[in-house]
Amino acid sequence: MKALGGVLQRGFLAIESASLFVAAFAMLLIMLVASADVLMRYMFNAPFTWTHELIRLYLVPAIVYLAVSAAFAANAHIAVDIIQYYISDRARQWTYLVTDALGAVLFAAIAWVAAERAYDEYVSGDVLSGIILWHVWPSSAIVAFGSLLLGLRAAGQAFLRATSLGTGVEQIGLPPLAVEEDFETEAR
Amino acid sequence: MTTLIIMLVLFGLLCISMPVSFSMAVSGVVGLFMFGGVDMAMSVLTRTMLSAVDKYELITIPMFLLMAEFVIVSGIADSLFRAAAAWIGRVPGGLGMATALSGAGFGAVCGTSSASAATLSSTSLPAMIRQGYEPSMAAGVVAVSGTLAMLIPPSVAFVVFGLLAEVSIGKLLIAGILPAVVVTITIMSTVAFLVWRDPSRAPLAPHVPMSERWALTKEVAPMVILFAVITGLIYSGISTPTEAAALGALTAFLLAAWRRKINRKTTLHALRRAAIGTSMILIILLGASMFSYAFVLTRVTQDLVMFVGDLDVSRWVIIVIILCIYLILGCFMDQMAILVLTVPVVLPVVVSLGFDPIWYGVLLVVTAEVGLITPPVGINCFIVARYSGRPIGEVFRGAFPHVIAHIIALAILTAFPIISLYLPSKM
Numbered sequence: 001m002k003a004l005g006g007v008l009q010r011g012f013l014a015i016e017s018a019s020l021f022v023a024a025f026a027m028l029l030i031m032l033v034a035s036a037d038v039l040m041r042y043m044f045n046a047p048f049t050w051t052h053e054l055i056r057l058y059l060v061p062a063i064v065y066l067a068v069s070a071a072f073a074a075n076a077h078i079a080v081d082i083i084q085y086y087i088s089d090r091a092r093q094w095t096y097l098v099t100d101a102l103g104a105v106l107f108a109a110i111a112w113v114a115a116e117r118a119y120d121e122y123v124s125g126d127v128l129s130g131i132i133l134w135h136v137w138p139s140s141a142i143v144a145f146g147s148l149l150l151g152l153r154a155a156g157q158a159f160l161r162a163t164s165l166g167t168g169v170e171q172i173g174l175p176p177l178a179v180e181e182d183f184e185t186e187a188r
Numbered sequence: 189m190t191t192l193i194i195m196l197v198l199f200g201l202l203c204i205s206m207p208v209s210f211s212m213a214v215s216g217v218v219g220l221f222m223f224g225g226v227d228m229a230m231s232v233l234t235r236t237m238l239s240a241v242d243k244y245e246l247i248t249i250p251m252f253l254l255m256a257e258f259v260i261v262s263g264i265a266d267s268l269f270r271a272a273a274a275w276i277g278r279v280p281g282g283l284g285m286a287t288a289l290s291g292a293g294f295g296a297v298c299g300t301s302s303a304s305a306a307t308l309s310s311t312s313l314p315a316m317i318r319q320g321y322e323p324s325m326a327a328g329v330v331a332v333s334g335t336l337a338m339l340i341p342p343s344v345a346f347v348v349f350g351l352l353a354e355v356s357i358g359k360l361l362i363a364g365i366l367p368a369v370v371v372t373i374t375i376m377s378t379v380a381f382l383v384w385r386d387p388s389r390a391p392l393a394p395h396v397p398m399s400e401r402w403a404l405t406k407e408v409a410p411m412v413i414l415f416a417v418i419t420g421l422i423y424s425g426i427s428t429p430t431e432a433a434a435l436g437a438l439t440a441f442l443l444a445a446w447r448r449k450i451n452r453k454t455t456l457h458a459l460r461r462a463a464i465g466t467s468m469i470l471i472i473l474l475g476a477s478m479f480s481y482a483f484v485l486t487r488v489t490q491d492l493v494m495f496v497g498d499l500d501v502s503r504w505v506i507i508v509i510i511l512c513i514y515l516i517l518g519c520f521m522d523q524m525a526i527l528v529l530t531v532p533v534v535l536p537v538v539v540s541l542g543f544d545p546i547w548y549g550v551l552l553v554v555t556a557e558v559g560l561i562t563p564p565v566g567i568n569c570f571i572v573a574r575y576s577g578r579p580i581g582e583v584f585r586g587a588f589p590h591v592i593a594h595i596i597a598l599a600i601l602t603a604f605p606i607i608s609l610y611l612p613s614k615m
Contacts, residue, residue, distance in 0.1 A: 023467070024459035027254060030247055031441070034434030038427060056244045060470075063250060064241045067467035070460075076468050077207035078522045082565060084205055099206035106214055113234045143237050 005163075005171040008156045015149060016070040023066035026059040033059075049131050057128065057139050065146025069153050072103075075175040092174050093161055100158035107151035114144035191486040194219040198479070208525040209468075212475035219482030232481045240477040241470050244430065248357060250466040251433035252342040255414075256298035257458035258440035260307065261449050264411050268293045269312040271404040277393030281383035283319055284329045284390060287312040288375040291333025292368060293408065295340035296415040297440070299347075300465075301560055305334025305568040309575035317576070322389040325382060327578050328561075328586025331568040332375055332594070335557035338523070339368040341419050342436065344469070345523065345556060347429070349549045351473060352531045356546075357429045358422045359612035363546045365419070366607050367554065371597050378593040410443050425615060469524065476528040483532065492533065493540045503541040510534060511555055511602065515595070518559020522567075526556065543605075550608040554601060558594045561587040 033051055041047035071077055084092055118140035120126075128134040160172035197218050201211035220229040259265055272286035272293070279285065290312060294304045308330045316326035338345045341361035350357035383390045396404075417439055421432040444450050496506060517526050531552075538548045560568040563584050573580040601607055 020460055020463060021456075023463040024456060027250055027459045027463050027466070028455075030250060031254060031434055031437045034247060034251070034431065035438040038431045038435055042426070052244050055247060056242050060241055060243075060246055060250075061238060063463050064467050064470045064474075067463040068471055071464045071467045071471075072207075074464060076464050077209060078468065078472065078524050079205045079207045080202045080521050080525060081205045082520055083203055085564075095204040098204055099201070099210070102201070102206065102214055103210050106210060106217070109217075109230070110233060110237050113230055114237055117234060139238055139242065147237075 005160050008160065009172075012069070012073065012149075012153050012156065016073055016153070019066045019146070019149060020070040023063045023070075026062040026066070030055055030059050030063075053128060053130065053132070053134050057134055057136065058142070061139050061142045065143050068146050069150040072150055072153060089174060090165070093165055096174065097158055097161040097165065100154045100161060104151050104155035104158055107147045107154065111144050111147035111151055114140050114147060118144055190219060190222045191488055193222065194482055194486065202525075208522070208528065209472040209475035212472075212479035212528065216475070216478035216480070216482040219485070220478075223482065223485050232478060236474060236477045236481070240474040245351070245357065245428075246470060246473075248347050248430050248433045249344060249469055250462055251430075251437040252299040252344055252347065253465045254458065254462040255342065255418075255433070255437040255440040256300060256303055257462050258437065258444045259294075259297045259411070259414070260303065261454045261458055262410075262440065262444035262447050263449060264408065264443065264447070265290075265294050265297075265307050266311050267404065267407040268411065269308070269315065271401075271408045273312075273315065273393060274396040274401040274404045278395060280387060280392065281379040281390045283312070283316045283321065283393055284325070284379035284383070285376040287316070287326075287329050288333045288336075288372050288379065291330075291336045291375075292340060292372045293411060295337035295343075295368070296419075297342075297411050297436075298337050299342045299344035301335050301337045301557070302567055302571055304337040305331060305560075305571045306575065308334055309572050313572065313576050316390075319393055320391040322586075323576070323578055324582040324586035325379075325389050326586070327569075327572050327576055327583040328588070328590055329375065329379055330576075331561050331566070331572045331583060331587045332557075332590035334568045334571070335560045336368060336371060336375075338553050338557055338560075339364045339371060339550075341365065341422065342433065343553070345527065345553050346549065348469060348473070348524065348527055349531060349552065352476065352528060353535050353545050353549065355549065356612075358425075359546055359615055360549050361429060362419070362423050362611045362615060363550050363608050364553065365611055367550050367597075367601050370600060370607060371554065371557070371594070374593045374597040375590060378589050382589060410446075414439050414443065423611070423615060472524060472528050476532070480532055488533070490536075493536050496537050497540055503543070506541060507538065507543065507602065510538070511551060511598065514552065514555040515558055515562075518555055519562045520565060521559075522565075523556035523559055526559070527552070544609060546612055547605045547608045551598065551602060554594070554598050558591055558598070561594075562591055 037048045037051040118137045121137035121140055126136045128136055157172060164171045194215050198211055198215035201214060217229050220232050268290040269286060272289040273283055276282045276285055291308055294307055298304055313326055313330045317323055341364055343364055346360040346364060347357055350360045418432045418436040421427040422429055535545060539545055560566055569583040569587055573583045
């Protein structure tokens with residue numbers, strides 16, 4: 001069973017790492033494209049006509065949704081964790097089981113509606129009109145992929161926490177408390 | 189009844205440490221389900237999953253975060269304290285004051301307080317302790333100086349407030365400048381007061397020759413350029429905060445490259461960290477958006493505005509009570525969580541009382557600064573304690589005089605709204 005926890009963890013980390021790489025690339029593109037747009041506007045009075053749509057439709061959703069699972073894995077999402085200082089490890093495991101399970105349901109629902117929307121938009125060939133015709137389905141597809149990844153990660157963690165509580169053998173550790181996490185993040 | 193259930197679900201989930209973004213989204217979905225069944229809940233989910241994050245203005249957040257990452261990579265920030273200390277180290281409490289100045293300087297190119305506290309902890313704290321400063325006093329001034337990053341542009345807190353409150357982000361960022369001067373002077377005055385009471389707490393630093401002072405100052409000149417690029421562009425109206433943020437990130441990248449600190453590893457590390465930070469903040473806005481849909485249906489905000497409007501007390505009493513509640517919340521909750529949970533409800537009340545939302549935003553950020561250095565979850569104190577190896581109680585003790593001083597500064601900013609509103613009025 002412990003091996004299963006390790007396999008799950010490694011599998012998620014590999015996919016999240018690749019997904020985060022794409023999000024990081026989207027971040028770099030935003031910096032370059034938005035800066036170039038400003039410079040073209042003020043120096044040559046010739047701004048790009050496609051910057052806003054590219055960034056708004058694809059790049060920002062890519063950063064948000066392709067990094068969301070990695071952020072969850074790194075315990076980077078802000079939580080009010082004061083109660084965690086005062087309860088036993090077993091009680092902490094219970095609280096995280098509930099939050100992981102609810103998170104899985106929430107993001108599975110988002111992935112579902114996003115996938116449906118992406119499919120509809122793809123089939124009907126929806127575009128954002130302008131000088132360039134921007135297909136809108138990739139935005140919804142990005143949301144669906146990122147949410148599905150997070151939903152699966154949360155479900156996997158919930159399963160391992162339930163197993164830990166049931167068998168008494170720790171399959172998944174407790175997240176560090178916020179102060180430890182922030183310190184470690186900053187110290188890197 | 190529905191309102192009660194939504195609030196119970198929200199606070200229940202927050203209590204068991206569910207991420208704030210997820211808690212708000214789940215309680216919002218529960219509320220929408222109660223109002224209009226599965227169809228309404230799914231329809232809002234479909235609408236908000238993209239509409240909450242597909243605004244062009246949102247790129248201000250990732251670009252400010254990225255700029256801070258590249259500034260840290262460049263190592264320029266490390267020179268700030270040495271430059272400030274060279275100039276005022278011979279004044280009683282000079283190194284403490286230099287810490288406040290470097291906190292302000294670092295805040296001028298970095299939008300988050302924890303990064304600022306971490307950087308100051310590794311530069312100014314060891315220097316003060318080596319000089320014979322009382323450890324708790326040194327740790328306290330480092331913790332409080334780190335908070336200045338929230339107030340000085342580029343401030344991520346102001347951007348988030350602006351998005352939640354639908355207030356001009358450019359004006360908000362500029363509004364933070366004069367209050368930041370007030371708070372910096374407050375920190376320096378507190379250090380001076382503590383040293384005046386007991387000079388042995390802070391021995392004088394050694395003399396630094398004039399040539400060395402100028403050499404150190406030249407090292408930090410790029411940071412001044414970076415600050416001038418961002419703030420100057422926004423204030424003059426030449427560019428929007430979004431454009432200024434992108435240019436700021438690019439300038440920080442070029443500065444790091446100029447100092448030969450850019451390689452594949454450092455660039456990827458900075459991009460990844462900024463992406464994770466962005467995702468975390470924007471998912472909070474997504475959760476807040478879902479929650480708002482349900483909350484608007486409850487009409488609680490309108491009822492609250494009417495209730496407060498009917499109260500037979502001065503509006504100043506109400507604003508003081510609101511600020512006191514924020515100070516108490518700051519002791520227990522993360523500042524970003526406080527923003528998203530309270531702004532949609534409290535801002536309409538504040539505006540209905542005739543107060544300016546920009547001024548309220550500034551006060552909110554100053555109360556948030558206090559929350560960063562008050563027990564039990566004052567995150568800046570924890571960061572300083574870990575870096576310095578000092579007991580956390582000692583750091584909180586050292587920060588306590590600054591908590592009192594900050595509250596005095598908050599009172600000044602509350603009593604004189606012009607301090608916050610003068611610069612935005614000139615834009």
